[in-house]
Amino acid sequence: MSRRRGPELATTVGSVRLPNPVMAASGTVGHGTELARHLDHAALGAVVVKSLAPYEWPGNPPPRVHPVAAGMINSVGLQGPGVSRWLAEELPGLAATGARVVASIWGRTLDDYAAASELLAAADPEARAAVVAVEVNVSCPNLEDRGRMFSHSADTTRDALAAAAGCGLPRWAKLSATGDLVDIAAAAVEGGAAAVTLINTLLGMVIDCEARRPVLGGGGGGVSGRAVGPVAVRAVYDVYAAVPEVPIVGVGGIATGVHAVEMMMAGARAVQVGTATFADPRAPAKVLKELARWCVAHDVPRVDELIGAAHG
Template sequence: MFKNSPKRQPSIDLFSQIGSVQLQNPVMTASGTAGYSSELSSYFNPAQLGAFVTKSLSWFAHLGNQAPRVAPARGAMLNSVGLQGPGLQYWMEKELPKLIKTKSKIVVSIWGFKVQDYLKAAEILADAPKEIVAIEVNVSCPNVEDRRKMFGHSATATAEVVQAVKDCKRPIWVKMSPNVTNLVDIASSAISNGAQALVLVNTLMGMGISTQNASYTLGAGGGGLSGPALNGVALRSVYECYEAFPDIPLVGVGGISRGSHAIEMIMAGASAIQVGTASFVNPRACLVVLDEIRQWCEQNQVKKIKELIGVAHG
């Protein structure tokens, strides 16, 4: 369908529309893999991206899990950071100003242990500066009011969380867990309760075993699996959600490290993509993906990236 051509085109329209949020290009950082503000700023200016997505923040400070927090896995990475963070108020005072200076569009990821925690986070963010263009709701967190079952594994709990954040005065993006057999039902519940976009997907539940220690490789035991091995799962999640909700913007994330991976995700139905684990290999991975998207479009004579959204659906 798309032929390689050596001809160069003068400019390619990379604009990406995620509900009411307009991004200059479809590449974002993935939550938890690029820090809170300036951690990667010696490698690139986040203003070059569509948006910078923060590590998930709660209204309270949280210590996170014991080390080791990351470990290699076959074709993947395992992590169990345990949502360590300084709390939203601290972040807004100390970190947000640095990010605003870069002139990036900012997406704040939030999390909580209870529905009430999400509500408190939304209240704090309601008065935040306009540079925060959207709130990404991380529902891959243990719900302490329901036997630590992840919010994102239940359509009801997901609905409660999305309702709780509705007064944040920002578009709400919900980041879905892939560890479910009823993704479309849970996504439907997020949408009907106010999600403007879906971010697909968070990590898969995984584990590594060290033969030397006869024990698990991560300090917390289990953790989240990310990187290349997650890519097919993310692609399928995007594909299925696009089939079910063709008018809802989708953000694809999982195992993207090259421009061609991003194009595949867009063809499956994503309007934008995020780069996570690849940034641990190359801190400039987001820019590599962005440059290669541009090159791919030039080579294939694609004038607008939007033209590619969902084309794999025929």
């Protein structure tokens, strides 16, 4: 009896070819091989590391994480060792696993984005070979624009992506579901983005009614998890409908293979699994396995046939 062949899972995000469309999202698998006991990094499409500034950054005061209905809220504050230390201390071990790595950078000024990009470009070629793209996290306070997030404005989003050009790698703009997202996504592409990642966490707050103050040490924070799934799907759907030529990476609320299918049908070429990994560090691998099973059960021979299928 012949064994039924599985679906072809390969996909592309711009010029980046991935063996499958499931990635680990930034901020959920650390900076290196923290989850190597639970997760085969090389088996995923790619691993997006926690966002890095061109300098070490301590993050926000505790408490930093709090559960909410169908998700969590966090105010970690982008704590990280900085690009230079990450290149020296974390990337070699991650590269040794065979993972395809997407570096993530952030900054408080345009100069920060430029500096982080230049540090990546100057990395040791052997280790840098594992880095296939750079996700430019523009959902950060912009000190040059009165503290508003870069991603809240088309102009500042365009400027941040342009400032990151020095990395010499494909740039993916990570955007929030705020403002006129279609215009902001188009501006990111004008700034040099090869793709857009939709969406980052949503701004929120939880108040301790007994203490009469916010639960998180940083005050407000970013809401993520299954609760934001419909928002992320709508964002992907709207951007794909307006600019279908722009590659989209979908993220937000993905915890099962069906969630991944839904996001791809909305228009994503690949997906990222984030908050689900906190509950189960094997979640990205499980999503990938369930996605493949869904394709087999529904006679979908190639996963790229799902991209934009909901648009008719």
